Structures are given as C-alpha cells and as structure tokens.
Amino acid sequence: MSDAKIRRPRAETPKGFRDYFGTEVTTRKAMLDKIAEVYHRYGFDPLETSAVETVESLGKFLPDVDRPNEGVFAWQDEDTDWLALRYDLTAPLARVAAQYRNDLPSPYRRYAMGPVWRNEKPGPGRFRQFYQCDADTVGSGSVAADAEICAMLADALEAAGIERGDYVVKVNNRKVLNGILDNATDRVMNEDPIQGNSDVIKRAIDVGKRALHSIADDILRTLDKFDKVGIHGVVELLTDGRRDASGAFIPGLNVPPIAVEGLVKFLLAKSETNTQTIANLRLAVGNSKVGAEGVDELEQIAALLAAQGYGPDRIRIDPSVVRGLGYYTGPVYEAELTFQITDEKGRPRNFGSVAGGGRYDDLVKRFTGQAVPATGVSIGVDRLLAALHAKGRISADNTGPVVVTVMDRDRMADYMAMVGELRSAGIRAETYLGNPKNFGNQLKYADKRNSPIAVIQGGNEAESGTVILKDLILGAKIAQNATLEEWKDRPAQDTVLRGDLVAAVRRMLDQG
Amino acid sequence: MSDAKIRRPRAETPKGFRDYFGTEVTTRKAMLDKIAEVYHRYGFDPLETSAVETVESLGKFLPDVDRPNEGVFAWQDEDTDWLALRYDLTAPLARVAAQYRNDLPSPYRRYAMGPVWRNEKPGPGRFRQFYQCDADTVGSGSVAADAEICAMLADALEAAGIERGDYVVKVNNRKVLNGILDNATDRVMNEDPIQGNSDVIKRAIDVGKRALHSIADDILRTLDKFDKVGIHGVVELLTDGRRDASGAFIPGLNVPPIAVEGLVKFLLAKSETNTQTIANLRLAVGNSKVGAEGVDELEQIAALLAAQGYGPDRIRIDPSVVRGLGYYTGPVYEAELTFQITDEKGRPRNFGSVAGGGRYDDLVKRFTGQAVPATGVSIGVDRLLAALHAKGRISADNTGPVVVTVMDRDRMADYMAMVGELRSAGIRAETYLGNPKNFGNQLKYADKRNSPIAVIQGGNEAESGTVILKDLILGAKIAQNATLEEWKDRPAQDTVLRGDLVAAVRRMLDQG
Known part of the structure; x- marks a missing residue:
C-alpha cells in the first residue's frame, strides 16, 4: 500500500455529539455559576462524581453481553465489571448517598452540574451528551424540603x-x-x-x-x-x-x-x-x-x-x-x-x-435495603440557556482581543512589549502570530476575532515614538453607513504616543 | 429466588475513579477560574469538545475487536464506529482544528479545561479520570507563540x-x-x-x-x-x-x-x-x-x-x-x-x-495531510492544587450554613421565614430538615455541617419575640481551652430580638 493510499481519519464530531466554542462555553458557565451561588446560599454542597459508574450501580440498565449498551454507553472493564457513562445525576447521587451514608450529614443537601450521556438515536436538537444541573435533599421526609427546593428553583431562575x-x-x-x-x-x-x-x-x-x-x-x-x-x-x-x-x-x-x-x-x-x-x-x-x-x-x-x-x-x-x-x-x-x-x-x-x-423515596434502598426519602430538582441547562437567548438576557461579551499587528517581523519584541503592557493593565490583547507578510490578512484576522482595536506601528511610527490605533468597531459602523453625521467628530483612527498606548486603548474601548 | 436473596448492587465508586465533595469541587473550580481569566486576557478562547471521540480520530489507539480499549475506554457504537473517551485535550483539538479549519481564526488560540480518561491500572494517587487544563496556539510557527505560552504560564501560576x-x-x-x-x-x-x-x-x-x-x-x-x-x-x-x-x-x-x-x-x-x-x-x-x-x-x-x-x-x-x-x-x-x-x-x-x-507540528496532518505548526501547555490540575494546599494558599471557605433549628415542629413556617430572611440577605442558611425530636441531633448536624451559628427559638422565645444565637465557632474554641481570658467578654450565646435576626447573625459572623 503506497503512502498516498493510507486512509486519513475523518475529522468529525461523533454522531450526536457537539463541540462548544468561545461564548457558548462562557455563557453556560456564567449561568451555572449564578445558579450555584443560589444553591450554595441555600446550604447545598457541590458533589462531583466520576463520569463512569458500574452498570450494576446504575441499575436501570443491566449488562447483557450481546447488547450491553441499551440506553447507556457501556463497556466491559478488564473482563470483569461492566462500566458505563452516567445517564443522569440522580443515579450517582443514589450510589454516593449509600456509599458514604455514615460520613455525610443527614439530611444531605447536594447540588451537581455536569454532562450526562445517553445512548440514543441522535435527532435535531437531541444530543447524546448534555448538561444537567440538579439539587436534591436526601434523608428528609418533611415537605419543608420540597418547599425549600421550590423556593430555591424560583430564586435560581431569577x-x-x-x-x-x-x-x-x-x-x-x-x-x-x-x-x-x-x-x-x-x-x-x-x-x-x-x-x-x-x-x-x-x-x-x-x-x-x-x-x-x-x-x-x-x-x-x-x-x-x-x-x-x-x-x-x-x-x-x-x-x-x-x-x-x-x-x-x-x-x-x-x-x-x-x-x-x-x-x-x-x-x-x-x-x-x-x-x-x-x-x-x-x-x-x-x-x-x-x-x-x-x-x-x-x-x-x-x-x-x-x-x-x-x-x-x-x-x-x-x-x-x-x-x-x-x-x-x-x-x-x-x-x-x-x-x-x-x-x-x-x-x-x-x-x-x-x-x-x-x-x-427509593433512592438508596436498592443498595442498602433501607428506604431513604429524597426530593430534588433538575434544571434543563440547554432549555434555560435557550430561554435566556430568546429574552436577550445573554450578556455574553464576545468582544475579541485588541490585536497588535506586526509591520516589521524583526521588531517582534516591541510588539510583544506592547501586548504585555496591555495585558498587565487587564486589557485582553494579542499580537498577530501568523505570517505577517500580508497586512490585509492581519486586519482580516482582527475582524474574525471580533477585535475592537488594531494597534499598528510601522517604521515611521517607531521612529517618531508613536503608534496608530484603528477603532475597528467604529470602522465597521462607518462602513455600514458612511454618511452618518454622528461619527464625523470621531476618527476611526488615531495616532498616539507610544507611552500613552494603554491609556489611549482604554479610552477608545470605553467609547466603543 | 426469594426477595431476601436478591443481590444488592455494591455502592462503590468504580475502581480507579473518585468522587469530589464540597470544597474539593469549589477550590478546583476557583483555581481554574483564575487561570481561565489569564488565558482570556491573552486572547485565548475556550473550547469544550465532547468527552467522546471516534477511536479513528483519536488515532493513537486503533480499534481491535479483541481488545479495543488498550489505554482508552472504548466501545463499539451501533455495530459501526468505535467510540472512546478522550485521553487528553490535545487529540480533540487536533480533530477540531482540522474539522473547522475554514471557520476558525488562524492562528487559533484556544484553552480547554475538563476531565480526561485513561484506561490504566489504577494506583495510589493515580486515577482513571482527572482534570487537564490546556492552552494551545494552532497555526503559528513563530517562536513568539512559544514565548507567549511561557509568559502566560507564569502569569497563570501567579x-x-x-x-x-x-x-x-x-x-x-x-x-x-x-x-x-x-x-x-x-x-x-x-x-x-x-x-x-x-x-x-x-x-x-x-x-x-x-x-x-x-x-x-x-x-x-x-x-x-x-x-x-x-x-x-x-x-x-x-x-x-x-x-x-x-x-x-x-x-x-x-x-x-x-x-x-x-x-x-x-x-x-x-x-x-x-x-x-x-x-x-x-x-x-x-x-x-x-x-x-x-x-x-x-x-x-x-x-x-x-x-x-x-x-x-x-x-x-x-x-x-x-x-x-x-x-x-x-x-x-x-x-x-x-x-x-x-x-x-x-x-x-x-x-x-x-x-x-x-x-x-503534526497536529492536524493526520486528518488533512497538511502540516500545521502548534505549541501549547498543559497544567497538571491535581499537582497544582496539591501545591496550593502545601503552601496554605487554598482559601477554601468551608464554613457551613447558619442552621435554624426546629424546636417546635408545628412552627416550621416560622423557621422557614427566618431562613428565608437570612438567605435574602445573602447569608448561607438552612433549616434543620431531619426529624426534629432529638435536639442534640440537630446540634450534631450543625457541627457536621461546620455551621458557624445555630439559631434557636423555643416556645418561650417565640412568646417574647426573641431568638437565641449560638456561636458554634466560639463555642468550639472555648471547649478547646475553657480558661482562655480572651473569650470572657464574648458570650458564646446571645438572645436577640426576632426583628434583629439578620443584623445579629451578620454581626456574629463578622466577629468569627
């Protein structure tokens, strides 16, 4: 077989799975952080179990040599135990509540956030890995526990x-x-x-x-x-x-x-x-x-x-x-x-x-034979995110970094120094690290990064101790409607002293 | 088979896996959040790929019907593809860089944080699921990219x-x-x-x-x-x-x-x-x-x-x-x-x-045939956490919630109202939701929860419109060394007006 014939692997997310980029990751995280804060205030403690459980402990899905993975993703570990990815966050809680019953406080209030996996036919909007966000109280038969979960759910949504x-x-x-x-x-x-x-x-x-x-x-x-x-x-x-x-x-x-x-x-x-x-x-x-x-x-x-x-x-x-x-x-x-x-x-x-x-009320019974009352809630993370999007409540800052362009490859250290200053001042920034030959590519890159400002220093600027700041947000607005009067007093480009770089960038960002 | 003989599943974390409780979850999260902030400032974007990849795309581990899961946890999906849990965060990046090469900015700076899985013999301190925290720049052959990662690593550690x-x-x-x-x-x-x-x-x-x-x-x-x-x-x-x-x-x-x-x-x-x-x-x-x-x-x-x-x-x-x-x-x-x-x-x-x-430099080549230079770093999350513990740098607040005890089961609504006020004021609090009959159990519970304050209102207090606040932290200190002069002016218990509950609790917490 010749080298050319070696079949290359497909670069594909497995069927039914997906990848999350940039603000998709940060908006979900921000939402879950806010919910976790409420759960914490209510006295709930986080629990993070492993993604993998024994099929025996998951219970609902029994190992079957011919078709072990009905509903769950399962495999046999070293010819002994069948293992599987958890299909929800309640089954692991049941296992933990039984396993650590002598150490955990009772009642045990816990919250959990993380991915779960379902071995199902993927469909539009139906994925085989998705997030759940649960809070449960184990060991209380009191309706006060139910009422508390309801109040907490209302607070979490707000x-x-x-x-x-x-x-x-x-x-x-x-x-x-x-x-x-x-x-x-x-x-x-x-x-x-x-x-x-x-x-x-x-x-x-x-x-x-x-x-x-x-x-x-x-x-x-x-x-x-x-x-x-x-x-x-x-x-x-x-x-x-x-x-x-x-x-x-x-x-x-x-x-x-x-x-x-x-x-x-x-x-x-x-x-x-x-x-x-x-x-x-x-x-x-x-x-x-x-x-x-x-x-x-x-x-x-x-x-x-x-x-x-x-x-x-x-x-x-x-x-x-x-x-x-x-x-x-x-x-x-x-x-x-x-x-x-x-x-x-x-x-x-x-x-x-x-x-x-x-x-x-049968959470732990499977393991210990002892009935333990429990009550809990699961928030549909993707549904709630979709709702926040629908209401325009996602304040995802998808502003990219300030991009320091490279006009002269030999002065990379100067550009890195600029970016270092900006970063030290807490401003998101980067130098262009691709091939700097084509300057247009650098501006295209800045555009793709949703960059607010491009910093430019060619030979002339270096000699005069200045830098050019290009306001890319304003530039885009002007490009959209060049006749707009309101922009006439605000140049989309500014030449500032090198020593004023950080202050000038901050000023331009604040205007943006 | 009689009911009594039904074998109960073992409540056990699978061999080589572990569960994380309370501050174990929050301290790791706090550390990763701080690192993510640095990565963000450097212009790196988060990427969260699915935990599952095709074995073909992971590459290093080829499917073998007899023993597919050498090194990775793998299984066959619907009699076609072999799927596996990712064993690091670099292989999924390679797949993503190839799959989305026309959409991603180039160079592409991305960071990723999350669990990876290794099908290895577990040993002391060696787990089969652990966190990685990576940052990579794909598509830049410039040593400026390497220098940047080094600077970012230093900043992230600090x-x-x-x-x-x-x-x-x-x-x-x-x-x-x-x-x-x-x-x-x-x-x-x-x-x-x-x-x-x-x-x-x-x-x-x-x-x-x-x-x-x-x-x-x-x-x-x-x-x-x-x-x-x-x-x-x-x-x-x-x-x-x-x-x-x-x-x-x-x-x-x-x-x-x-x-x-x-x-x-x-x-x-x-x-x-x-x-x-x-x-x-x-x-x-x-x-x-x-x-x-x-x-x-x-x-x-x-x-x-x-x-x-x-x-x-x-x-x-x-x-x-x-x-x-x-x-x-x-x-x-x-x-x-x-x-x-x-x-x-x-x-x-x-x-x-x-x-x-x-x-x-061979990150994407397997998929596309085209060499793409890349450079990146991986932080050992558990190692770094251990280091922070060793240096006493984990400021994990493991203070439990204020516990409102239940003296009179029929007045649960009053206790819930107290806890509601505390929570609304941003104070972590809960009512005791177990069987309230034995008051000693309630204090034991508060102790297990590492609670700073127990709130008590019996019939007498209810009549006089007061509540008792028990300073559990001070109580523990006094119990440790009852002769300590410094505590003599601070009572470990205080009776306050019901209307002053929130203010009094806050005062006691601030002293603690």
Whole structure:
C-alpha cells in the first residue's frame, strides 16, 4: 500500500455529539455559576462524581453481553465489571448517598452540574451528551424540603436572568391523584353496593382500586393531553374514545364515570388562590386517606412558601401539572416559563418547562435495603440557556482581543512589549502570530476575532515614538453607513504616543 | 429466588475513579477560574469538545475487536464506529482544528479545561479520570507563540496563587539536542575520517547520525537521570554502564566519547544568565545547522520575554529540562515549583513540575495531510492544587450554613421565614430538615455541617419575640481551652430580638 493510499481519519464530531466554542462555553458557565451561588446560599454542597459508574450501580440498565449498551454507553472493564457513562445525576447521587451514608450529614443537601450521556438515536436538537444541573435533599421526609427546593428553583431562575412574572413554579402531588382514584372506587361501590359477605366486599373494593391504579400511567398520559384536547377531549379519551381532527379513532380507557368526575375536578382544581385550589382538591379526593394526606402536604407547602414571601405569582399549586406524576411518589414541581416565543412556523407559543422535580423515596434502598426519602430538582441547562437567548438576557461579551499587528517581523519584541503592557493593565490583547507578510490578512484576522482595536506601528511610527490605533468597531459602523453625521467628530483612527498606548486603548474601548 | 436473596448492587465508586465533595469541587473550580481569566486576557478562547471521540480520530489507539480499549475506554457504537473517551485535550483539538479549519481564526488560540480518561491500572494517587487544563496556539510557527505560552504560564501560576520566586518556567529546545547529536557525529568523522568515495562517506555519516538519533529516546531517558545520579552517573550510563547503590549493573549506551562530551556540555550549559546559557549551548552544537537554529530560537524566546519584563527569575533557558524532548519538535517548557515540601518519609524535597508543553507540528496532518505548526501547555490540575494546599494558599471557605433549628415542629413556617430572611440577605442558611425530636441531633448536624451559628427559638422565645444565637465557632474554641481570658467578654450565646435576626447573625459572623 503506497503512502498516498493510507486512509486519513475523518475529522468529525461523533454522531450526536457537539463541540462548544468561545461564548457558548462562557455563557453556560456564567449561568451555572449564578445558579450555584443560589444553591450554595441555600446550604447545598457541590458533589462531583466520576463520569463512569458500574452498570450494576446504575441499575436501570443491566449488562447483557450481546447488547450491553441499551440506553447507556457501556463497556466491559478488564473482563470483569461492566462500566458505563452516567445517564443522569440522580443515579450517582443514589450510589454516593449509600456509599458514604455514615460520613455525610443527614439530611444531605447536594447540588451537581455536569454532562450526562445517553445512548440514543441522535435527532435535531437531541444530543447524546448534555448538561444537567440538579439539587436534591436526601434523608428528609418533611415537605419543608420540597418547599425549600421550590423556593430555591424560583430564586435560581431569577439569578440566571428570568424575570419575576416570566416564570411560575407549579406544584402538584402524586398522592392527590392516588386519592382521587381511591375515592372513585369507593364511590362506585357506594352507588352500586355489593351484597353479601363483608370479606368478599372488601376484596372486591381492593381489586377495583388496584384495577384503576394499574391504568394510572394511561390515565396520566391522558390527563397530560388537557392542553391540547381540552377538558371535553380528556373526558372522551378517559371513557369511550375520541376521533381526532384527522379522523383517526383513539380508543378510550373505559374509566368509570365517577372516577372521571374526580379526575375532571382534579384537572380543573386550579384557582386564583392556592387556598381555593386546595379547597377544590379536598372535595375531589373525598374520603381517601392518601388523598387527604396529599392535599395536606400541598397546603403545608403553600403555607411554608407564603411564610417566606413566595406567593402564587412565583410558586403555585397547580394540579394540571401531570408530567412527572408517574415517576415521583409525593410532591412534584415544574418550572414553566410563561412568556411567548415564536415557533419555527412563526406562531406564538409559550416557552414551556425548563425544570422539574419531585419526591422519590427509593433512592438508596436498592443498595442498602433501607428506604431513604429524597426530593430534588433538575434544571434543563440547554432549555434555560435557550430561554435566556430568546429574552436577550445573554450578556455574553464576545468582544475579541485588541490585536497588535506586526509591520516589521524583526521588531517582534516591541510588539510583544506592547501586548504585555496591555495585558498587565487587564486589557485582553494579542499580537498577530501568523505570517505577517500580508497586512490585509492581519486586519482580516482582527475582524474574525471580533477585535475592537488594531494597534499598528510601522517604521515611521517607531521612529517618531508613536503608534496608530484603528477603532475597528467604529470602522465597521462607518462602513455600514458612511454618511452618518454622528461619527464625523470621531476618527476611526488615531495616532498616539507610544507611552500613552494603554491609556489611549482604554479610552477608545470605553467609547466603543 | 426469594426477595431476601436478591443481590444488592455494591455502592462503590468504580475502581480507579473518585468522587469530589464540597470544597474539593469549589477550590478546583476557583483555581481554574483564575487561570481561565489569564488565558482570556491573552486572547485565548475556550473550547469544550465532547468527552467522546471516534477511536479513528483519536488515532493513537486503533480499534481491535479483541481488545479495543488498550489505554482508552472504548466501545463499539451501533455495530459501526468505535467510540472512546478522550485521553487528553490535545487529540480533540487536533480533530477540531482540522474539522473547522475554514471557520476558525488562524492562528487559533484556544484553552480547554475538563476531565480526561485513561484506561490504566489504577494506583495510589493515580486515577482513571482527572482534570487537564490546556492552552494551545494552532497555526503559528513563530517562536513568539512559544514565548507567549511561557509568559502566560507564569502569569497563570501567579494568578492561581503561586508566588513569584516559588516557581520557574524552564525552556529548552529539541532542536538543540538534535544539533548536539549531529555535531557529535560530524566530530567523530573529523577525528577519524573515512577514506575514499565521497558518496560513500556522505552515506556513512548519514548512517552515523541516524544511529545516534535512533537511540535519542534512550539518551533522553539517561539525561533525565541527571538529578538523581549526577553528571558522573550520566556519563557512565551513556558509555560503559553503571553499578547502582544496590549493586545492580545497568548496561551503558556506548555513545561515542565525543557525543558524550557534547551531551555533558548540553546538560551543564545552564548559567546565571540566559545570555551565558545560550553562549554555552552555541558551543555545544558546534557547526550543526539544526542545532544553531535551536539555539537561535531560544535566544529569540529569551529576548521576546525580556521585552515584556519576564526575566530569568520567572522564565529561564535551562537545557537540563529533558522531559518532553522526546515528544516535542521544537521549544519545550516546563513549570517547576521551587519550594520544598516534606515527603512521606519526612525528608525535604522540591515540589517539582506542575505544567509542561512545547511545540509539535503534526497536529492536524493526520486528518488533512497538511502540516500545521502548534505549541501549547498543559497544567497538571491535581499537582497544582496539591501545591496550593502545601503552601496554605487554598482559601477554601468551608464554613457551613447558619442552621435554624426546629424546636417546635408545628412552627416550621416560622423557621422557614427566618431562613428565608437570612438567605435574602445573602447569608448561607438552612433549616434543620431531619426529624426534629432529638435536639442534640440537630446540634450534631450543625457541627457536621461546620455551621458557624445555630439559631434557636423555643416556645418561650417565640412568646417574647426573641431568638437565641449560638456561636458554634466560639463555642468550639472555648471547649478547646475553657480558661482562655480572651473569650470572657464574648458570650458564646446571645438572645436577640426576632426583628434583629439578620443584623445579629451578620454581626456574629463578622466577629468569627
């Protein structure tokens, strides 16, 4: 094989991955720094686990020799353990909470920020590596922990740059839904009581409840369509089925009418005030014990938040938030951005959710056998960044460095001295390090760097002890509209004494 | 299989990996932030590539179905590409420089900070995931680029907290070593000239040179032992071999005496001033063209640095720095910390190297066929952190939050209101979220959290509109030495009006 035939590797980001340049890195970092500051103030400590976990400890994904990497990126380590990249920040927290349970404070408040990996088919805007930003409290069963996370989430969003009024944290509770399903069964039984042996009746009721709960996930999926199909559509889907706009028929769930009534009350419980919403929910759960417990929890959360000044303008009890109810065991919360953006078809739509979380109680149990209550939130880093971009809240300074051009290759030391002075004064600066022969290339370079000023010193200037400062920002503005009167008193180029370099550059930057 | 027999997963960090808690995360972040600020001021832009690369693009490690993950963590993606975790930050830069060559400015200055992964046998202090912090200039063949990296490295070390005088950046050049090897061959030929056909002679000389260069790596390894075995030991190892302290015999390299003479001159060239060092090196390389080029480059680097005020107290030409010469193609540099620490056996020793780099010119060639010059540095993040710890330069604030204790479970809203006020005032604070029954546990918790103040409000205090502030830092000091006169006027506990909570807490924190 001749040298020329050696196949060169492709210079490509792997499929589904991406690279971040310049301000893409710094704007995300600035946002996460602000959020971390809030988390810190709330007493949360950072935790940074390794990117790699044993597949055994990740749990959800079991090793399989033929296809070990379903959902995660996994490989076998030295013919023994299967290792994998973490797919979220909660699984590593579970491992850490179990591993260090004797050393960590309890409750343990921790936050984590970093990339996670998903072995999924990449799609537009769907990447196989992305950032998560989580905060969780492990070891507290108190609803005060849930309330705290909600307050912290509101503060974090504001710190990141989302203004009050542009977001709302919605709180719901899985127990309320469970209560409604229980209550529905009870009411079915009351309307049409089973005659006979009380033991048989008890068992029948139990079977009825379990039957309803077993389709809870289907019910949740249906309730989640409220925004799209309205309350009438939800009722159709819960009962006999529905024909959609395209004419296709979606079969119904055959939920008994009394249960449907409870679910409708649940969905429509949201009111102007948390107090009224809670009263509505209390009606909806009827005599269900777990339902009452759920409503009590929401009431306590609302009270705890009110005591800290978080009213329904920021955090609101809202039973129509159904997403997450299938996963969590108690209170769930979701941060929604309420301002509108225009979608790809030019239609206005709400920005939607940027964070979600809730209570889950089996975090550590897999490892230790001991149930440990936990509650936490995950902020969608890319979503929140997109929101900040949409609101023009990204104050990314993408101003490039002052570029000291090279007119005379032999006087490189002079140019380096200039750049050294500028840097010592805290001004971002660089000398042109490419081939200096073509001066036009140097100005093109300065342009590509988004440089505000080019510093030029040829032989004449060197002799007279001066330098030329070219105001590239002003130059670009003048080039855009040469007739603009406002620029006439401001030359786009200035000759200053070499000794005044730093002061003159600073002056020009301040004008810019 | 009964439920009880289900094997629980082990809660363990995978072998060779580790977790970072609290200040371990924040101190590293603070250090990297300070370094990033310097890099930014020098005009370098951040780049964050994905953790995952194709094995093909990483290059050094070829896919092999039986054992694909030699040195890297690798796996096959969807039966096609082999993917792997990056093992450094240079290979991804090479890929990016090739992939985006039409869009990136040239020269391209970039910095990168993040974890890299090595599939190696873990050892004490050797981890399979660790941070790197790199800065490189791609597309400049000018030694000004090398000089700039050296100056930036010095500034970065100082920004991180290493004081001037506690470090030195040593600069050497691979070309000088090449020149010495060439020159040695020439001199052997001159001393013992080959008679006959000039073509044969030329070829003989060429073979001689190549023979010496072919053992260049062995020679480098030997020169690197200078610190340990001294100049006499190095000469023995270069020639006939050496018997070490244990009596074991290490065979020599049989380098011709004239070459040894050159290598000794090289090793001992370091002088008080860069000027003298350079003069010594010029003698050592004799008539070698590449050697003279190498010395010229060092002279230019010294001049460019001097022009910016970087004298040999910070950056110094030092040919005894041999590490890296085998890898790089031109100037190499290494930052050494010059202060002493005591090793595990209580002996003083120099802290040693914390960063290194140099010029390498085949970065992009693998991908495009086109040679692109590049130079860059990598800071050993863990080493530098260890150095800052050793010098007591880690100002990690590991003060925990103010802990508002829970005396009365029913008044949780009051406690949350207190904590809310403290947080709004920017004070790190939390309520105790565990089971409040045992008050001792709450104080133990505050202790574990390294809390400065516990806030207590029982029924009596609530009635009288007061709160008790317990100064836990002072309390600990008093407990350590109860007789200390200096504490007598400062009570470790204070009762203040509820309305004065924030102000009183702040006062106590300021005293602490």
